[in-house]
Amino acid sequence: MALDSKIPEGPLADKWTNHKNNINLVNPANKRLLDVIVVGTGLAGGSAAATLAELGYNVKAFCFQDSPRRAHSIAAQGGINAAKNYQGDGDSTYRLFYDTVKGGDYRSREANVHRLAEVSTNIIDQCVAQGVPFARDYGGLLDNRSFGGVLVSRTFYAKGQTGQQLLLGAYSAMNRQIGRGKIKMYNRHEMLDVVVVDGKARGIIARNLVTGEIERHSAHAVVLGSGGYGNVFYLSTNAMGSNVTAAWKAHKRGAYFANPCYTQIHPTCIPVSGDHQSKLTLMSESLRNDGRIWVPKNIEDAKAIQNRELKPTDLTEDQRDYFLERRYPAFGNLVPRDVASRAAKERCDAGFGVNKTGEAVFLDFAAAILRYGKEQAHIKGLDEDDASLIQTLGKDLVKSKYGNLFQMYEKIVDENPYETPMMIYPAVHYTMGGVWVDYNLQTTIPGLYAIGEANFSEHGANRLGASALMQGLADGYFVLPYTIGNYLSDDIRTGPISTDTVEFEEAEAKVKSEINHFVNNKGTKPVDYFHKRLGKIMWNKCGMARNEKELKEAIEEISALRDEFYKEVLVPGSANEFNEELAKAGRVADFLELGELFAKDALVREESAGGHFREEHQTPDGEAQRRKEFQFVSAWEYKGEPKDAELHKEALVYENIEVKERSYK
Amino acid sequence: MNLTLQIWRQENAKTEGKIVEYPIQDISPDMSFLEMLDVLNRQLITTGDSPVAFDHDCREGICGSCSLYINGEAHGPDRLVTTCQLHMRKFKDGDTIFIEPFRAEAFPVIKDLIVDRSAFDRIQHAGGFISVNTSGNTQDGNSIPISKHDADEAMDAATCIGCGACVASCKNSSAMLFVGAKVSQYALLPQGQIEATDRVQNMVAQMDLEGFGNCTNTGACEVECPKGISLENIARMNRELIKASLKS
């Protein structure tokens, strides 16, 4: 099957408007006859469910959490981008579009990204109308901060909890529709398969996580807003429950999976403290606005700090290496995430790491405290030479900006970040890859849509900070509700979809047989044992730097681990009860397949781009080196074993942007 | 560290539960409380026991999934943290730790330490929103200036994570801090004024229907709230309800 991205004709800036004007609509009376299933209730799924219900469709929404409000979008801290140009610093739709394509290392679709930039401003207006308490300045107008990889201030925020506030906004819109009966909410339900009838997605099989019951749900279209697959690394900043199962089951039913190897490793996470670690905690990128990242200049000092013989505050300025400022003078500490992460890894690999495992760098606020302290003293007309006063004023201001993050750090690490620099290290955070979709966000299965992090998205090979929230809400509020209407307009005479068909029966039987395998297997090792081992393979061989030899090893090791998993996994309890281990087993089984495809994708992509860094392809000074012949999207078709997946290429055409060396120097 | 755990075990909503004792060894002070429970569960699974069920997800203190009444306090003895961010360094070697579910008639136990908090969702369905459709034609975000003070206060109320610690800590199982926070967020913003009367009345009515107790202003909720939601929000809700009752 040839990939058709269905990008509308016409000039870039008019594509979306023209497309909206030309797609088919469904009249309000007919919308009442159409059912849509939305899987996942994060920013994308939640906003889509609410908007579709407002339009009049009957929505069934599913989440595995106990409430839609707990989807992992809630944990996004820093902010959301929009080309409002409230700060008058030269921002525009084009500039947001340009920054995003460049930030994605020229591996995203021009038309999609431009559409994203166009609707970004609507998102802010919509959220304000919903009562999202964005930060405001003293004049009562919306405030902005700056984020990595850009030269303007376009990030809107609500303290360090922007994702939470935006999600609660979408959740409130959902609540209104649940109250009206237009959304039927299924909490603590996990989707375990897509049902395809006559080539179209017509429903899902879901498991009630409380009772263990397997349920059939039908609809005229199915929307996946089930998030990313960062947990394939075991340790990531994703929630414990975040999983690839919905997307992967769709893949196995015929949806192509695109660019699985594009993973974002976030530079500012709290380092691993020990083998017991169950997940990693992110510190918002906004910290890089004011924090300076460094390691000791001399290896002896680094060793002394590792052994706790020396304190970071003992080192003078010229004994420190502010390596981002040194390497990238133009963007300094605000280089994009992939660049910052790799630079930190490079220093740590060279032995300059600063915690006991040597896998951490400092994020230092001493300079910011001093600068803000002086500024405040000046504003308040106090003595600018009083060192202790400056410290107090500076710390107060830093506290007002980042207080909750500093508190979180102190609770976890047990060190006071106002007095000693924080320690940070990169961690898996976001996956740019995902289910392949066309311009209408439809997958290669008609009637199956993927939105938010679940699709392969507009972020190319690397996502800029504060763009995930923008994309999730753009898809859910402003894109999908239009494009899905075009598809559903053909279904107004279909009538209710029966769940009493062979297709539903077959899918249910398949789900049940896998569950029965797990509960009856009586192996020797718990699910986490396999998940941890998979994570180690992924991190060591498919992590921040990859090479041919290790990727080939990874494919074999993951394949072998999968066999062992099915033979040896131990799942206690039964299928007909609340059984978290059983749910985990199903998720890890899918990760074990995805991981293999991930490695294969990374192996095939013989270039470095954004979050994908192949050691064989780097510039003399260690930067990522793209190759023109890889200017395409890898879309994988399922063919049994993941390593047998068939590659389809969607060429990426840049008509409005000149593809250049991505430089932040 | 070696510890003795006293954990509430209950197979499902229909069966009765009881406290069961589990000794646990070699716990690192750097572990989070949930990581300690992970260790216990690994032991239980490999010895053929059923693992202890507890709610958890983000493990960074924001999703509100984790709960647990630890040694007589919601989210344990530390302040301004959820259980997932509570670290074992807050306990001493040899300690006995009681671990119970959040208890309230409105929060029935599902299994072991997991409770059903959907009552909170239903309160929000009753009025926890501003009625605005998604259109792309809403007015510009800057067209309604909001004083920084009000915006910040609304934000403080909106940081509630809906974990239910307020209900669990309250001797009356009252949900007023949760409802007060949501009512306050909208009461403080101009966008929320139009529906203010209906909102507070409907949300309070639903709260009462769910079987939560009444507030007697002990202030326990504010102390135990992992997000430091202030009692002022309850006072504001009371004012809003008086206003609404006088109007309608």
Add this chain to the structure above:
Amino acid sequence: MSGFLSSSIGKKIAMALSAFFLMFFILQHFAINILSVINPDTFNEVSHFMGTNPLVQFALQPVLIFGVIFHFAMGFVLEFKNKSSRKISYAKNNGNANSTWMSRNMIYSGGFILVFLVIHFIDFWIPELNIKYVVGDNSGLLEDGSGYRYFEELQHKFVPLWRVGLYCVGFIFLSLHLLHGFNSAFQSVGANNKFTKSLKGFGIAYAIIIPLGFIVIALFHFFNNTH
């Protein structure tokens, strides 16, 4: 206003309003009682006025009785509802970590105050009713007619140790009740702003000084009685 009282918050506000009324009454009661220490003659005159003025007797007194009964009845109704909101209690509960003993035990301090009030009614109030409305003596004079009877009777009451003891304990419970109740009532009606911050200190002072004053009066008469 429909259904206001049936809502949880409506009940709570009603509880607070009756509390305000009772706190005002206690203040007034105290002001009259303290006269017995300062000047027995004025005490007698005010007592006679209060005991015979028809407005006080037939308008304010029934309102007071209603207020008292309402506050107690509602208190028990709410306590019952609150108790039934958690049928299985915690195996381990550390209430001291997050709230005061007073705030958690209003039902007990209130309950003891009720016991005290019942005794107080039997002891002071029923004999008063008897003299005024059964016997029909509204003169307020001593049997020998040498002056008002109120101060004499007061002194006489504070002779037995058991009564003075009960009186003291009753007011200790009132103090405990008010230490939470005063500010709680203001919170209930939604008065939580910059003014209520200073009100907090005033509430604590009120909760300690007024009951202490009643105790001082009792002890004063116990040690200074002329009988």
